[in-house]
Amino acid sequence: MVRLTTTRSVTVTDRTGLLTDRYELTMLDSWVRDGSADQNRAQHSAVFEVFARRLPEGRRYGVLAGLGRLLPLVEAFTFDSDEVAWLQAEGVIGEQTADYLRDFRFRGDIDAYPEGDLYFPGSPVLTVRGTLGECVVLETLVLSVLNHDTAIASAAARMVVAAGDRPIIEMGGRRTHEQAAIATARAAYLAGFASTSNLAAGRRYGIPTVGTAAHAFTLAHRSEEAAFRSQVDALGAGTTLLVDTYDIAEGIRTAVRVAGPALGAVRIDSGDLADEAAKARVLLDELGAPDTRIVATSDLDEFVITALADAPIDGYGVGTRVATGSGHPTASMVYKLVAVSDAVGGPLRTVSKKSKDKVSVGGHKTAFREYDDGRLVREYFITDGALPDRGKPVQVPVIRAGEVVHSPGIEEVRAFTAAALRTLPAEALSVAAGTPYLTVTLDNPEETA
Structure with missing residues (x-):
């Protein structure tokens, strides 16, 4: 269950029922009144x-994330008596729907692509x-979690591919909402980031945490050397020293003088990173610290990381x-009655939207994939329930009769994501803009015979 434990004026709650839009409950209210809400x-x-x-412009694939966060939230999607009374007082629901919500919980079934899997237009x-x-009533909750985490993971995966064997630290907590920062760290880690600076994410999800000192630490001391000595005394010579508060070259000299050749790393957070890294490497080698690593920060993304490949x-x-x-652009996922x-x-009657630019395919779909020597070559779906004689099903059961039945650990999902990315060819993994690697459509046996 999800527990939001805070102090002072914020109520402690396990429930997520109000994490929704008003129109979800006004629709529900109409259906409760006419008897169609809970039939059958x-x-x-x-x-x-x-x-x-569609995928964001120029993207060739997406990475699904957020499922592990979403499923417990679905289990917790209930309403207490005070919430129901407030909904009535606000004119959102009538008495019949109030009775309905007092005993409400999701009791249906959910199937999904495994978290960390690839997705394409139409998946x-x-x-x-x-x-x-x-x-x-689940629409808003489902989309808020999946759209946020999927957007993060899809961007993070591109950065991981661009970085190759070089690890990436997630350190965006100061740039987003405090709770979104935790979800961001989780999604980035699943996509291949090595660690996070966010302690809450480390404690909640077991993600490795890293961090040493900011520029304020250096500025607070009488000298850069005094700051470095204080940090090395506390964290050891293997720490990472931030060397660009004043002059990078002088900072490196001071860092090696203080920590010795066992200095773990220097961090550069400004300037022309390729040029500064090259000069830093030469200087570190000259100072007898060839094993000291160089960590680069400062507004990096997959494009900048690609440009730094030779640095x-x-x-x-x-x-x-x-x-x-x-x-990263939004994932733009939608939740539609089919x-x-x-x-x-x-x-069941098949339904679908026909409006311009938003046409969808109706019917309950089952998706399949085909591979050639480990390479993903096709994804399609069927709607009649008849299993094809080829292809591998993509979805797995995740909730049955309202209970979560699928909860892999974070390391398992991380490994699955890495394996999924390896099924794409090099051209699909490139950060260069292109069309989606696949588009998922209704299977047509005549086209593939």
């Missing part, structure tokens, strides 16, 4: 799907099945451009 519990009466119509990354009422940099720190919209029953015990 024995047989799923509605199917909703999450997908993206049905998550499918929710249940009664119409219990499915519709003698041993690791990166990325903050703003992984944690905020300046570094099938609904019109009567108790009746068959």
Whole structure:
């Protein structure tokens, strides 16, 4: 369960029911009144799907993230008596719906692409099945988690690919909401970042945490040397010293004089990083510290990291451009009704939007993938339930009868993400702009025979 434990005026709660938009409950109220909200519990009466119509411009793939955060939030999607009373007082719901919500919890089924998997335009990354009422109210929660974490992970994966064997530290906590910072650290780690500066993320998810000192630490001392001596005394010679507060070359000389050749690393946070790293490497070698690493920070993203590929940099720190919209466009996932029953015990009727630029394919979809020597070559879906004689199913069961049945550990998801990225060819992994590597559509046996 999710526990928001705070002090003073903020109430401690386990419930997530109000993490939704008003119109979810006004729709529910209408359906409760006409009897369609909870009909046909024995047989799923509605199917909703999450997908993206397109990838951000220039992107060739996306990485799904947030599932591990979302599923406990779905289990906790309930309402206490005070919340129900407030909803009535605000005119959101009537008495019938108030009775409905007092005993509400999601009791349906959810299938999803495993967290860390790739997705493309049209991929049905998550499918929710249940009664119409219990499915519709999850829309805002599902999209807020998946859109945020997927945007982070998709950007982070591109940075990881660009960095190659060089580790990346996630350090964007000061650039976003305090709770979003924790989710950001998790999504970036799943996508391949090596560590985070965020202690809450480290404690909650077991992500390695790193960090030493900021420019303020150096400025607070009478001299750069005094600052470095204080840090080395506290953290040992293997620490990372920030050498660009005043003059980088002089800072490096001071760092080696204080810590000796066992100095772990120097961090450069300004200037022409390629040029400064090259000069730093030469100077460190001359000073007898060839094993001292160089860490670069300062507004890095996949494009800057790619441009620094030939520089003698041993690791990166990325903050703003992984944690905020300046570094990644939205995932633009949507949550749409694709099938609904019109009567108790009746068959599911396929539904879909037909509006310009937002056309969708109706029907409950099952997605499959085909591989050639380990390389992903095709993804498609079927809607009639008949299993094809080729391809591997993509979705896995994650919730059954309202209970989470899929909860891999963070290291398992991280390894899965890395394996998924290895199924793409080099041209799809390039940061250069291009069209989506795949577009997922309804299977047409005649086209693939």
